[in-house]
Amino acid sequence: MLRIGPQTEITSFARKVEELCGEDAFKCIQCGKCSAGCPITPFMDLLPHQVMKLIQLSSEEKVLSSSTIWICASCETCTTRCPESIDIAKVMDTLRKLCLEQGRKPKEKEVYAFCTAFLNSVKKHGRLFEAGFMMEFNAATGKALKEMGESIPLGFHLWKRGKLGLFPSYVSDKKPIRKVFETAKRFMK
Amino acid sequence: MTYSEVVEVTGFVGNYEVKIRKKPRYVDMEKCTGCGTCIEKCPTKVPSEFEEGLGMRKAIYVPFAQAVPNVPVIDTEHCRKFTQDKCGVCQKVCPTGAIDYEQQEEIITRKVGAIVVATGYSLLDPSIYGEYGGGRFRNVITSLQLERMLESSGPTGGKVIKPSNGEVAKNVVFIQCVGSRDESKGIPYCSKICCMYTAKHTILIKDHQPETQCYVFYIDIRAGGKGYEEFVKAAQREAGAVYLRGRVSKLYEVGDKVIVEGIDSLSGEKVEIEADLVVLAVAIIPNPDAKELAKILGIPCDDYGFYTEAHPKLQPVESATRGVFIAGCCQFARDIPDSVASAGAAAAKVCNIFSQDELVVEPRIAHIDPEVCSGCFTCMEVCPFGAITEAEHEGRRVARVTETLCQGCGNCAATCRTGAATVMGFTDEQFYQQIEGLFGERRAEVA
Numbered sequence: 001m002l003r004i005g006p007q008t009e010i011t012s013f014a015r016k017v018e019e020l021c022g023e024d025a026f027k028c029i030q031c032g033k034c035s036a037g038c039p040i041t042p043f044m045d046l047l048p049h050q051v052m053k054l055i056q057l058s059s060e061e062k063v064l065s066s067s068t069i070w071i072c073a074s075c076e077t078c079t080t081r082c083p084e085s086i087d088i089a090k091v092m093d094t095l096r097k098l099c100l101e102q103g104r105k106p107k108e109k110e111v112y113a114f115c116t117a118f119l120n121s122v123k124k125h126g127r128l129f130e131a132g133f134m135m136e137f138n139a140a141t142g143k144a145l146k147e148m149g150e151s152i153p154l155g156f157h158l159w160k161r162g163k164l165g166l167f168p169s170y171v172s173d174k175k176p177i178r179k180v181f182e183t184a185k186r187f188m189k
Numbered sequence: 190m191t192y193s194e195v196v197e198v199t200g201f202v203g204n205y206e207v208k209i210r211k212k213p214r215y216v217d218m219e220k221c222t223g224c225g226t227c228i229e230k231c232p233t234k235v236p237s238e239f240e241e242g243l244g245m246r247k248a249i250y251v252p253f254a255q256a257v258p259n260v261p262v263i264d265t266e267h268c269r270k271f272t273q274d275k276c277g278v279c280q281k282v283c284p285t286g287a288i289d290y291e292q293q294e295e296i297i298t299r300k301v302g303a304i305v306v307a308t309g310y311s312l313l314d315p316s317i318y319g320e321y322g323g324g325r326f327r328n329v330i331t332s333l334q335l336e337r338m339l340e341s342s343g344p345t346g347g348k349v350i351k352p353s354n355g356e357v358a359k360n361v362v363f364i365q366c367v368g369s370r371d372e373s374k375g376i377p378y379c380s381k382i383c384c385m386y387t388a389k390h391t392i393l394i395k396d397h398q399p400e401t402q403c404y405v406f407y408i409d410i411r412a413g414g415k416g417y418e419e420f421v422k423a424a425q426r427e428a429g430a431v432y433l434r435g436r437v438s439k440l441y442e443v444g445d446k447v448i449v450e451g452i453d454s455l456s457g458e459k460v461e462i463e464a465d466l467v468v469l470a471v472a473i474i475p476n477p478d479a480k481e482l483a484k485i486l487g488i489p490c491d492d493y494g495f496y497t498e499a500h501p502k503l504q505p506v507e508s509a510t511r512g513v514f515i516a517g518c519c520q521f522a523r524d525i526p527d528s529v530a531s532a533g534a535a536a537a538k539v540c541n542i543f544s545q546d547e548l549v550v551e552p553r554i555a556h557i558d559p560e561v562c563s564g565c566f567t568c569m570e571v572c573p574f575g576a577i578t579e580a581e582h583e584g585r586r587v588a589r590v591t592e593t594l595c596q597g598c599g600n601c602a603a604t605c606r607t608g609a610a611t612v613m614g615f616t617d618e619q620f621y622q623q624i625e626g627l628f629g630e631r632r633a634e635v636a
Contacts, residue, residue: 004462004463006359011431030434
């Protein structure tokens with residue numbers, strides 16, 4: 001239930017999102033093309049066009065606690081096809097950022113753990129160290145031993161073909177990588 | 190001719206005779222200079238119809254400032270002179286002695302060649318909606334009342350206020366389709382103009398008082414027209430009106446607030462708004478006396494009471510009766526550009542008739558053979574166009590077709606007992622021959 005009283009600033013959330021990413025949610029005409037084309041809607045609790053409408057209605061709580069913003073794979077199909085040229089993938093990104101900034105627990109823990117482990121690995125090595133990344137992800141999601149045991153045959157298979165290193169390799173110059181992370185951090189509160 | 194109504198129409202295209210009842214306005218139009226002293230001095234105040242009850246007018250009044258002619262009229266229902274035989278101030282103050290309490294109604298007869306009907310429309314009374322307060326909530330108004338509020342020379346001086354206490358309204362909720370598209374209320378059609386005027390209202394409100402937030406509950410936005418879609422988008426983006434897709438289920442009062450129980454079906458969210466003012470976009474309906482006038486004019490109207498055009502695509506401003514044209518909302522709900530276009534088209538059609546010395550009639554019209562006609566006049570009863578009149582033939586009373594009025598429907602030919610009435614080019618004999626031609630051979634086969 002959305003309650004609108006005399007103090008409600010109905011456009012406040014949309015303005016906040018616009019300030020962060022430059023996309024005006026009020027441009028959305030609710031045609032639903034984003035939801036129609038999105039490949040992963042079966043796993044979402046809100047459809048992309050519903051997210052846009054809820055931004056218009058300042059339903060911050062509902063949007064930021066949804067799984068949709070984390071399930072979004074940023075494939076940008078929605079962005080490419082939007083008749084109003086709204087960068088919906090960018091909006092989803094902004095919503096994830098807002099979710100973390102406000103100290104909320106992401107609805108999709110595994111997605112968050114995956115992204116964090118990926119970024120940590122890149123930050124440390126300048127490139128992805130698959131074995132280390134997998135260990136961190138499994139540790140973070142708490143399915144350590146059993147799942148790891150199950151994935152050993154697959155890991156062995158990949159290692160044999162030289163697809164999976166047991167030891168990390170580093171980029172020669174990590175300075176530019178560090179710069180990327182520093183720049184990104186500036187945008188987070 | 191204002192303050193008059195048509196009481197009878199006879200004749201046919203090019204030769205209509207119209208009887209007009211000119212109601213007494215109790216002011217001599219010749220003498221009155223429109224100075225307005227009588228209006229100023231009149232002691233009786235009543236709610237103004239033009240201001241939709243939001244403002245007051247006097248018992249002697251001009252309906253609105255730009256009314257033509259600028260001659261006042263006395264409202265005999267409220268004037269003390271007429272109700273109690275007192276007062277008489279207007280007569281005393283009138284510098285030209287134009288007030289005449291003895292004025293009587295006149296019946297004027299005019300000969301006209303063509304008639305353009307442009308009698309307009311009425312609005313649905315929203316009190317039939319019990320769930321919207323049934324007309325009891327003071328802070329629930331119609332769009333036309335809001336229109337008066339937004340007028341800078343109107344009753345609130347351009348301020349959108351809560352009628353209950355006169356405070357400026359901060360949260361305004363618009364409800365679309367009140368009556369329209371509601372089969373349970375007998376109005377299945379779309380009133381066509383509400384989407385656009387509501388968008389206009391949200392833009393004007395933002396302009397007059399930027400602190401006010403507008404919410405619009407709608408079923409569909411129907412913005413088909415030049416620049417219309419862009420206009421609605423401007424209301425949403427620039428004026429910041431929040432559109433919610435869904436019909437409002439109920440309104441109820443808490444203090445001087447109106448609680449709006451609605452839903453936004455796009456997000457699936459139930460919505461409850463504490464509104465200062467609720468504006469209902471009520472349906473456009475025909476005038477209550479539209480059917481009566483249709484009978485006087487001899488033109489057909491649909492079940493609702495909107496006048497029917499001769500052909501929905503090819504003769505949109507012609508009525509079924511030749512020489513009678515329809516323009517504007519008496520035909521159906523339409524906006525200003527469409528009304529102007531239909532009025533222009535009707536006027537051009539009239540000019541078309543008047544520019545010719547002789548009228549060309551359709552060849553397929555009825556003919557009554559006076560030799561055969563028995564003079565029973567059953568045809569007269571079934572003719573929808575009043576095209577059959579009594580005539581004299583060799584000392585007998587017979588029926589005759591007025592050729593300019595007949596539309597060739599064939600009712601008379603089908604009804605005529607003696608076979609005197611036929612539609613030219615469609616005699617019974619011709620029909621039998623055609624049937625014979627089509628099926629004669631086959632009949633032989635079957636045999």
